[in-house]
Amino acid sequence: MKTLTFDSFQDAEAALRQNDLKQALYDEGGILMDKVLVTLHGDEHRTRRTVESQLFRRNFFRHYENEVFPKLLAETLNQFLHVTETDLKELGYRIMVHLSLAFAGIDRIDGSVEEADSQHRLLIQLGQAATIGQYQGDRTAILKEIADALHEFETRFFQPARSRREALISAFQKGELAETELPRDILTILLMNTDKLDMPNELMVREVAFFYLAASHTSVHTLVHAFNELFYWFQGNEGSALDLAGDPAMLQRFVLESMRLHPSSPVALRKAEQPVAVGGAEASIGDRVVIDLQTANRDTGVFGDDAGAFNPFRDRPPRISPAGLSFGGGMHVCLGMNLVAGTILKPGQAIDPDNHQFGTIALILAELLGRGAQPDPQRPAEKVAASERDVWASYPIVFAPDT
């Protein structure tokens, strides 16, 4: 068995579109990841994805961005932002825990700080399942921690959320409730489609937990990088980051460019189910295929000689997302892409003011900048040392009193 790596934009994109390459990034995280959407293949994947995509019907993104998101964001900031200095990564997690659980279909029960702390802790504990493959030491203790976290997630949060939704769905089926009054989240969709899906309770718990993870860590990673790039940009260019608070369209451009440079998954990993040819190389059955998204996104042949630098005003190559391959491609392309990245315009296309989504990251940034958020000049931000993953360990920020 050999390992092939694709790191040019063209080859990486082509490899992502090969249906005979099967997801392999989470092979060792089966305790949570086994048979969740991103690890399914073929018909099973298609069926589940088709069902879950129903969530996005009927102007979901507009509804989410205009109604759900502002309320959830305000709730989190009112609860946690009583200070003039904080850490952007921590604040990002506070925000994303709340947003991601709402999207996955888990309700707050008493809305307390203790509850939010537990949900944050569970996110970190469960998240270890997605990265356990890279852990070199004895995994016994980690596996036990994940199993305990799954049990707590199920009993404390999932079961009450499931029972509430089952009662609402039953009322809807009896004609006592309009469909528009049902919650719009993944758990509700799964429960509405039990006839099409073969999902025992324990798999539904893990699927909902997976959505919680998939939406949170990636968004926090992106938020902190985008904030950093934004302030760094205005150190060398005219204007001020804080002035962008009222310009979500410009913020969206900054976010997409930052996403291109800092994909939250630097690589996708696949295993060949059949012989597959990509860009002159051939993978035989069983070979590992590494799709290097981070390097592909800095391909000078596609993004220009300064592809490795941050420039939100760079020319857009036709038919290529300004976020590069950061959301993957092909069958597993990110289901939350429009939610976080917003409507992606074609080169030269103007914004339709009545029907444009800016994406949650741009909107969170707009809110924070509007409150005067900026990097703390006294406490420099730090990256995780010895990590190839380009991850911020901490990012202290202050809220300027005069803004």
Ligand code: HEM
């Ligand atoms: C900046 C934020 C995000 C980034 C960079 C990101 C990136 C990705 C990537 C690269 C994949 C493909 C993985 C692969 O091919 O192996 C993916 C899949 C997925 N993402 Fe995201 N994601 C983000 C946010 C979200 C959010 C907010 C949600 C949920 C609302 C979400 C839900 C999913 C799901 C369900 C899949 C699996 C799709 C499938 O297998 O069919 N993601 N994401």
